[in-house]
Amino acid sequence: MKYECPLPEGTVCDYRRRSEQLEEDLEQFTYLASHDLREPLMGLAGFASLLQKRCAEQLDPSCQHFIEQILDGAKRMERKIDDLLAFSRVGRATLEGSFPLGAAVEEGHRALVRKFAETKTVLHVANGLPIIRGDRSLMAQVFQNLFSNSIKYRKKNTTPEIWVESRQEDKDHCIVAVRDNGIGLDMCYKDRIFGVFQRLYTVEQYPGTGIGLAIVKKIIERHGGRVWVQSKPNEGATFYFTLSIDAL
Amino acid sequence: MEARILLVEDTISDAELIQEAFKDSEFQHHLDLVNDGEEALVFIRYREEKPHLVLLDLNLPKKSGLDVLREIRNDPDPFLRSLPIIILTNSRSRKDILKAYTYGCNAYVRKPLSFEKLLSVIQATGQFWFNCAIVPEVARTTSDSQPRSSDYPPPPKRKRKRK
Numbered sequence: 001m002k003y004e005c006p007l008p009e010g011t012v013c014d015y016r017r018r019s020e021q022l023e024e025d026l027e028q029f030t031y032l033a034s035h036d037l038r039e040p041l042m043g044l045a046g047f048a049s050l051l052q053k054r055c056a057e058q059l060d061p062s063c064q065h066f067i068e069q070i071l072d073g074a075k076r077m078e079r080k081i082d083d084l085l086a087f088s089r090v091g092r093a094t095l096e097g098s099f100p101l102g103a104a105v106e107e108g109h110r111a112l113v114r115k116f117a118e119t120k121t122v123l124h125v126a127n128g129l130p131i132i133r134g135d136r137s138l139m140a141q142v143f144q145n146l147f148s149n150s151i152k153y154r155k156k157n158t159t160p161e162i163w164v165e166s167r168q169e170d171k172d173h174c175i176v177a178v179r180d181n182g183i184g185l186d187m188c189y190k191d192r193i194f195g196v197f198q199r200l201y202t203v204e205q206y207p208g209t210g211i212g213l214a215i216v217k218k219i220i221e222r223h224g225g226r227v228w229v230q231s232k233p234n235e236g237a238t239f240y241f242t243l244s245i246d247a248l
Numbered sequence: 249m250e251a252r253i254l255l256v257e258d259t260i261s262d263a264e265l266i267q268e269a270f271k272d273s274e275f276q277h278h279l280d281l282v283n284d285g286e287e288a289l290v291f292i293r294y295r296e297e298k299p300h301l302v303l304l305d306l307n308l309p310k311k312s313g314l315d316v317l318r319e320i321r322n323d324p325d326p327f328l329r330s331l332p333i334i335i336l337t338n339s340r341s342r343k344d345i346l347k348a349y350t351y352g353c354n355a356y357v358r359k360p361l362s363f364e365k366l367l368s369v370i371q372a373t374g375q376f377w378f379n380c381a382i383v384p385e386v387a388r389t390t391s392d393s394q395p396r397s398s399d400y401p402p403p404p405k406r407k408r409k410r411k
Contacts, residue, residue, distance in 0.1 A: 031341070035307070035338055035339050035341070036307075038338045039259060039262075039307070039338050040261075041361055042259075042261070042262050042265065042338070042359050042360075042361060043259070043261030043262060043265065045361040045362055046261070046262070046265040046361065046362065046363050046366060047261070047265065047363075049362040049363035049364060050265065050268060050363040052363075053363055053364065071362065074361055075361065078361055082340065085340065085341070089342075
């Protein structure tokens with residue numbers, strides 16, 4: 001896209017172009033890194049599993065365990081690389097269009113229908129969710145990640161419940177809230193949880209790579225909104241984000 | 249028929265694993281290996297014994313797998329244009345997948361991480377291409393009369409110049 005800048009060099013317009021360039025470079029980097037980083041993995045995991053297959057009889061149980069560990073590490077690396085790629089993809093999406101927020105909620109729920117059923121999680125969606133400007137499938141991803149998070153960090157011995165509500169912030173914006181009755185978190189981690197590959201628990205306690213909320217943040221910011229959390233340990237968590245309403 | 253397969257792969261360890269998987273697979277084959285895109289084109293164009301099937305990596309030195317694929321699909325020789333080409337790569341990018349299919353690959357496969365999965369990919373490939381399907385090369389060697397070039401559609405016109 002050619003864009004003629006009517007202002008002289010060094011003005012806002014120029015900065016904007018430069019920052020767009022910077023963002024493009026960063027995405028290109030993530031994209032390349034995620035391909036090139038996967039490349040050595042096939043050798044690593046491939047030969048480890050070949051060893052497992054061909055030399056099983058010569059290896060004592062502890063050696064077999066070591067090979068399992070290598071394979072496990074390679075698998076985790078692969079997931080992280082794929083997640084990084086998904087993260088970089090957010091930046092390249094186009095955001096034209098509008099859709100009912102309820103449709104994105106439904107799509108996010110549909111993607112996790114088995115998880116909802118297995119954990120008997122109840123989803124309450126408020127009436128009158130607004131029409132939003134942006135990309136529907138990206139927003140569905142936001143709800144999917146938030147729901148998945150709520151389910152993962154549910155309380156034992158309590159029926160997990162999730163509430164989705166929204167209210168108008170001003171003429172053009174709304175605040176959406178996704179609340180749960182899970183284990184919650186200490187507010188000292190309120191920023192950390194949105195970082196890429198940042199986790200509050202070990203993989204053994206709660207599996208995952210720690211990219212879900214980073215993707216949520218990136219999608220919301222890509223839509224010109226902001227996202228934050230309100231929570232107390234053991235008292236559930238509420239994720240808020242702002243979005244632009246499509247004028248009726 | 250002994251299946252002649254050309255593997256285009258620059259990562260030596262990956263090539264070795266794929267060769268091991270071929271050894272463990274149950275079909276008769278002869279595997280050639282080349283390490284970059286230009287070498288692949290020379291092999292495919294000028295070797296007397298053409299491969300029946302090509303396993304092509306995307307990220308290659310000198311000439312990318314996508315460029316190799318496009319050149320083969322635009323070759324004046326109709327047999328080369330119809331040569332089965334399977335992309336075997338690390339990339340899962342939407343762009344690469346769409347491009348590869350648009351340029352005319354026969355399948356796009358992501359390199360599996362475990363040897364077992366790799367073996368099953370190789371076995372399935374052999375099973376399909378050499379037990380179920382008929383490879384175009386067979387038409388060349390078994391046809392009673394020499395095919396005329398008018399029997400084949402002309403190569404597609406290239407819209408864009410290669411970078």
